Amino acid sequence: MGAGVIGLTTAFALVQRGHSVTIFDPFPGRGASFVAAGMIAPMTEASHGEDSLIALSLEAARRWPAHAESIESQSSYRVGLNRAGTLLVALDANDRAEVRSMLPLYETLGLSATWHAGGSVREIEPLLAAGVRGGIEAPDDIQVDNRRLLSSLADVLTRAGVSIVRERVVAVLSNGTRVTGVATTSQRHVASTVILCTGYDLAGIEGIPVHDEIVMRPVKGQILRLFQGDPRLRLRYSVRAIVAGSSIYLVPRSSGKVVVGATVEEQGVSYSTTAGAAYSLLRDAINVVPAIAEAEIEGFEVGLRPATRDNEPVIGASSLEGLSYALGGYRHGVLLSPVVADCIVELVELGAVPEIAWPFSPERFRVHHG
Numbered sequence: 302m303g304a305g306v307i308g309l310t311t312a313f314a315l316v317q318r319g320h321s322v323t324i325f326d327p328f329p330g331r332g333a334s335f336v337a338a339g340m341i342a343p344m345t346e347a348s349h350g351e352d353s354l355i356a357l358s359l360e361a362a363r364r365w366p367a368h369a370e371s372i373e374s375q376s377s378y379r380v381g382l383n384r385a386g387t388l389l390v391a392l393d394a395n396d397r398a399e400v401r402s403m404l405p406l407y408e409t410l411g412l413s414a415t416w417h418a419g420g421s422v423r424e425i426e427p428l429l430a431a432g433v434r435g436g437i438e439a440p441d442d443i444q445v446d447n448r449r450l451l452s453s454l455a456d457v458l459t460r461a462g463v464s465i466v467r468e469r470v471v472a473v474l475s476n477g478t479r480v481t482g483v484a485t486t487s488q489r490h491v492a493s494t495v496i497l498c499t500g501y502d503l504a505g506i507e508g509i510p511v512h513d514e515i516v517m518r519p520v521k522g523q524i525l526r527l528f529q530g531d532p533r534l535r536l537r538y539s540v541r542a543i544v545a546g547s548s549i550y551l552v553p554r555s556s557g558k559v560v561v562g563a564t565v566e567e568q569g570v571s572y573s574t575t576a577g578a579a580y581s582l583l584r585d586a587i588n589v590v591p592a593i594a595e596a597e598i599e600g601f602e603v604g605l606r607p608a609t610r611d612n613e614p615v616i617g618a619s620s621l622e623g624l625s626y627a628l629g630g631y632r633h634g635v636l637l638s639p640v641v642a643d644c645i646v647e648l649v650e651l652g653a654v655p656e657i658a659w660p661f662s663p664e665r666f667r668v669h670h671g
């Protein structure tokens with residue numbers, strides 16, 4: 302259920318192993334996965350105290366190159382993996398201290414992170430503003446063109462004979478102890494295994510075990526899509542910056558497109574784009590990379606990140622036999638997709654997820670009676 306990056310990648314992984322898959326989604330490939338920036342950035346997304354998530358992210362990033370090749374070998378589209386690396390830069394002295402404070406964590410994790418002072422960071426990315434006070438080069442934080450990725454996955458799955466049914470699932474069917482299929486408003490579909498990959502949205506789906514207490518919330522992200530026509534003004538690196546305490550990123554595509562994001566807002570289900578968000582994203586982006594002022598605005602969009610109560614993913618079996626959860630990608634769903642998919646394949650085939658996914662078990666939310 303759900304044809305975002307998690308559902309499509311899980312279907313892809315299952316099909317590679319010879320399983321028969323049907324996907325249900327009223328708007329395939331149009332959820333958060335379509336709006337995302339596509340960063341595969343385990344290092345610059347890492348935060349202190351998130352050891353299990355960092356381990357999962359690093360494992361996912363390690364799998365990405367082979368994963369991208371595997372999709373491309375079966376698709377007529379490229380996924381647009383760009384291995385140019387990321388610069389995490391700072392504008393004022395406080396921002397510089399914040400950026401530098403991440404270095405010990407990166408070093409502890411054994412990641413390749415090099416500090417460059419102001420002048421030398423502009424030598425590797427000349428489009429950075431003169432005011433940039435230095436930054437960390439993260440060569441292993443790369444990016445994928447998420448829209449191309451979704452098209453490639455859909456293409457491979459269609460060629461493999463997977464049907465993508467454009468209908469909303471309204472119920473998970475069971476005989477009381479195990480799953481028997483799913484229902485939409487127009488049909489019932491028999492299945493021995495059902496995988497829930499519906500992003501933030503569990504509303505209106507009957508039959509999900511209530512005592513599993515899986516509560517999802519949408520975390521709104523406003524994001525700009527720009528086009529830099531002049532090739533001399535195109536960034537080589539993805540640039541992440543701390544500007545007066547707020548974070549911003551600029552992710553260039555080879556086509557000249559640049560993604561500038563993103564807000565992180567607790568607003569429930571809201572798709573409105575606001576003047577204030579556009580202003581602050583553009584102001585900070587232009588402060589860091591002045592040439593952005595010349596770029597054309599192609600789009601200003603909203604995506605709803607799927608977040609659990611503790612903001613970490615839920616990967617594993619539900620209390621209803623045959624029903625599994627692959628939810629809660631939050632800010633990292635594109636990055637995590639290959640490893641989440643492999644964990645679900647292992648669950649389907651061997652009855653348990655691998656150790657790396659144990660911290661993300663649905664058990665942590667489950668209410669036990671008696």
Ligand SMILES: Cc1cc2nc3c(=O)[nH]c(=O)nc-3n(C[C@H](O)[C@H](O)[C@H](O)COP(=O)(O)OP(=O)(O)OC[C@H]3O[C@@H](n4cnc5c(N)ncnc54)[C@H](O)[C@@H]3O)c2cc1C
Pocket residue numbers: 302303304305306307308325326327328329330331332333334335336337338339340341468469470471498499500501502503506521522523524562563603604605606607627628629630631632633634635636637
């Ligand atoms: C602005 C922004 C920037 C981001 N940048 C990055 C990034 O750089 N790197 C990164 O790794 N992550 C990023 N993310 C996070 C990432 O986009 C998400 O974690 C990821 O897309 C979640 O994928 P998903 O498949 O779980 O959900 P979605 O992509 O939201 O897909 C869920 C699908 O389920 C379908 N669905 C819902 N209900 C039903 C139902 N009842 N029946 C059938 N289908 C249903 C929906 O139609 C939808 O297509 C970003 C997110 C946002 C908003």
